[in-house]
Amino acid sequence: MDPRRLLIFRTVARSGSLSAAAAELGWTQPAVGQHMQRLEREAGVPLLLRSARGITLTEAGTALLVHADAVAARLAAADAELQDFAALRTGSVQLVAFPSAAAVLVPPALAKLTPALDVRLTEAEPPEAVAQVLAGTADVGIVFGYADDPPLPTELVCLPLASDPLRAVVPLDHRLARRRRPIDLAELADERWIAGCPRCEANLRRLTTAAGFMPDIRHRTDDYVVVQRLVAESLAVTLLPQLALTAAPAPTVRAVPVRTEPRSIALVHRVEHALTPGVQALVAVLR
Amino acid sequence: MDPRRLLIFRTVARSGSLSAAAAELGWTQPAVGQHMQRLEREAGVPLLLRSARGITLTEAGTALLVHADAVAARLAAADAELQDFAALRTGSVQLVAFPSAAAVLVPPALAKLTPALDVRLTEAEPPEAVAQVLAGTADVGIVFGYADDPPLPTELVCLPLASDPLRAVVPLDHRLARRRRPIDLAELADERWIAGCPRCEANLRRLTTAAGFMPDIRHRTDDYVVVQRLVAESLAVTLLPQLALTAAPAPTVRAVPVRTEPRSIALVHRVEHALTPGVQALVAVLR
DNA sequence: TAACCTTACGCTGGTCGTAAAAATA
DNA sequence: TATTTTTACGACCAGCGTAAGGTTA
Numbered sequence: 001m002d003p004r005r006l007l008i009f010r011t012v013a014r015s016g017s018l019s020a021a022a023a024e025l026g027w028t029q030p031a032v033g034q035h036m037q038r039l040e041r042e043a044g045v046p047l048l049l050r051s052a053r054g055i056t057l058t059e060a061g062t063a064l065l066v067h068a069d070a071v072a073a074r075l076a077a078a079d080a081e082l083q084d085f086a087a088l089r090t091g092s093v094q095l096v097a098f099p100s101a102a103a104v105l106v107p108p109a110l111a112k113l114t115p116a117l118d119v120r121l122t123e124a125e126p127p128e129a130v131a132q133v134l135a136g137t138a139d140v141g142i143v144f145g146y147a148d149d150p151p152l153p154t155e156l157v158c159l160p161l162a163s164d165p166l167r168a169v170v171p172l173d174h175r176l177a178r179r180r181r182p183i184d185l186a187e188l189a190d191e192r193w194i195a196g197c198p199r200c201e202a203n204l205r206r207l208t209t210a211a212g213f214m215p216d217i218r219h220r221t222d223d224y225v226v227v228q229r230l231v232a233e234s235l236a237v238t239l240l241p242q243l244a245l246t247a248a249p250a251p252t253v254r255a256v257p258v259r260t261e262p263r264s265i266a267l268v269h270r271v272e273h274a275l276t277p278g279v280q281a282l283v284a285v286l287r
Numbered sequence: 288m289d290p291r292r293l294l295i296f297r298t299v300a301r302s303g304s305l306s307a308a309a310a311e312l313g314w315t316q317p318a319v320g321q322h323m324q325r326l327e328r329e330a331g332v333p334l335l336l337r338s339a340r341g342i343t344l345t346e347a348g349t350a351l352l353v354h355a356d357a358v359a360a361r362l363a364a365a366d367a368e369l370q371d372f373a374a375l376r377t378g379s380v381q382l383v384a385f386p387s388a389a390a391v392l393v394p395p396a397l398a399k400l401t402p403a404l405d406v407r408l409t410e411a412e413p414p415e416a417v418a419q420v421l422a423g424t425a426d427v428g429i430v431f432g433y434a435d436d437p438p439l440p441t442e443l444v445c446l447p448l449a450s451d452p453l454r455a456v457v458p459l460d461h462r463l464a465r466r467r468r469p470i471d472l473a474e475l476a477d478e479r480w481i482a483g484c485p486r487c488e489a490n491l492r493r494l495t496t497a498a499g500f501m502p503d504i505r506h507r508t509d510d511y512v513v514v515q516r517l518v519a520e521s522l523a524v525t526l527l528p529q530l531a532l533t534a535a536p537a538p539t540v541r542a543v544p545v546r547t548e549p550r551s552i553a554l555v556h557r558v559e560h561a562l563t564p565g566v567q568a569l570v571a572v573l574r
Numbered sequence: 575t576a577a578c579c580t581t582a583c584g585c586t587g588g589t590c591g592t593a594a595a596a597a598t599a
Numbered sequence: 600t601a602t603t604t605t606t607a608c609g610a611c612c613a614g615c616g617t618a619a620g621g622t623t624a
């Protein structure tokens with residue numbers, strides 16, 4: 001059974017005549033008549049009793065009208081729900097961000113969004129975040145990247161958000177603590193070091209190699225609060241991105257500008273979601 | 288929203304890929320793809336996430352699938368119900384018949400029908416029965432007609448069922464009670480008469496006029512039981528159709544063949560109901 | 575007459591198929 | 600390579616409009 005004809009039948013049944021239904025549909029009388037003929041032929045049962053005063057439903061027609069009404073109601077409900085998605089009156093977006101972005105960038109962005117959009121935040125370091133977006137576990141990811149990162153799969157869209165400079169973090173009484181001009185990394189060649197997550201450590205090694213030394217790594221943690229406490233006790237120095245320092249500013253350490261390439265912060269999502277209203281809205285407030 | 292595309296979307300969602308859906312529908316892949324593109328454009332929201340392993344539903348797509356399933360279920364229910372009507376597993380027919388037909392012709396006919404067809408009998412004399420069928424209050428009418436009746440409206444179909452000869456009904460001790468050969472109406476010119484319903488009385492007057500006399504009408508009733516009791520008491524004679532005598536055979540009177548035109552018994556229904564299974568079935572067992 | 579219905583027929587446009595290219599595993 | 604997708608384009612037929620005819624109130 002062709003569902004379009006069922007809806008035309010509904011219009012005919014409710015309006016009382018083929019011509020009235022045609023007017024309602026913006027068609028001509030024969031167009032509606034042909035549809036009803038085909039519907040009745042396919043049904044195998046007369047549905048309408050024609051007369052010069054319009055139409056009356058047969059018993060089968062009356063029964064069919066109930067179903068037609070139900071179908072029309074469902075279609076209207078489907079339409080309304082899709083419009084809710086399109087107008088951001090409903091829908092949810094899974095957002096995954098690395099910790100300091102989750103702390104600094106995400107909350108003010110979410111505050112700008114309509115509360116009808118259900119954004120759910122989880123934390124993950126970039127490699128895992130990208131994997132989640134690829135797998136569909138997350139819709140939008142906030143990640144950071146270093147200069148020589150491999151390119152992302154073409155399935156993903158990458159929107160640069162900001163450039164995040166690295167700072168050298170030293171104790172308050174360090175000899176470089178009061179320097180205003182950017183220092184060279186080589187000036188920290190003889191320090192003890194704290195390394196962060198694997199990618200950050202790889203980046204650190206790349207930078208120090210370029211600066212001509214091998215860092216003496218004593219501790220490893222990607223927790224920027226712990227890092228700063230270790231530095232405060234003069235146990236080591238480290239490089240931290242400005243974002244992490246903004247997330248947890250510690251008066252017990254000193255962040256000194258250093259001549260290194262900044263890391264880049266970017267937003268990723270699957271290409272198909274370029275038109276998904278929820279993703280679109282979230283991307284818009286994050287940029 | 289085009290309901291056909293909703294059903295195609297349902298097939299796609301359930302089969303997991305455009306190509307699998309196309310195979311299921313007996314179409315090609317691009318045909319399905321074009322439908323989905325249009326559906327998404329009209330929806331204003333992406334519904335499918337395409338990949339090389341097939342498709343995944345977006346959140347909006349998942350919501351839409353629920354409605355699509357509901358629509359499909361309703362369409363199936365509508366189809367099933369129409370087939371029930373077509374196969375006489377359901378449905379009802381309003382039958383209106385004049386009293387003696389209701390007594391003699393209808394019961395054995397109904398006994399031959401499937402009990403799933405709900406036939407409802409009411410009694411009415413022909414003029415009213417025809418009016419009911421015209422108005423749609425009844426679907427099938429059993430009526431009788433005389434030679435010079437006006438033609439029926441073209442909106443009605445008339446199927447002759449039988450020819451019903453008239454009998455002269457006289458007391459057992461009447462001088463004509465033992466006659467085997469048909470009598471002439473003129474032989475009853477001097478009797479007292481009982482007339483029936485208005486149409487029957489008109490027919491009686493037409494016949495007697497042709498036979499050359501005016502009947503001395505003493506009583507009027509269309510109840511053929513009452514008629515026969517009156518005759519049994521030798522209060523009058525009358526003409527009764529054979530059908531009425533079959534309905535209520537009375538040993539206390541004598542029915543003698545008489546040379547008159549018989550009345551005709553016919554079945555009427557609206558032309559549109561020629562294809563209605565219930566009407567068709569009822570007509571078939573009544574013929 | 576006016577309103578409803580059909581039937582007949584021409585033309586448009588939706589929609590399906592074919593063919594080729596692109597992307598992923 | 601095999602399977603998925605998309606895009607482009609051609610052809611067909613469903614379906615709408617126009618026009619004419621029939622029936623009832």
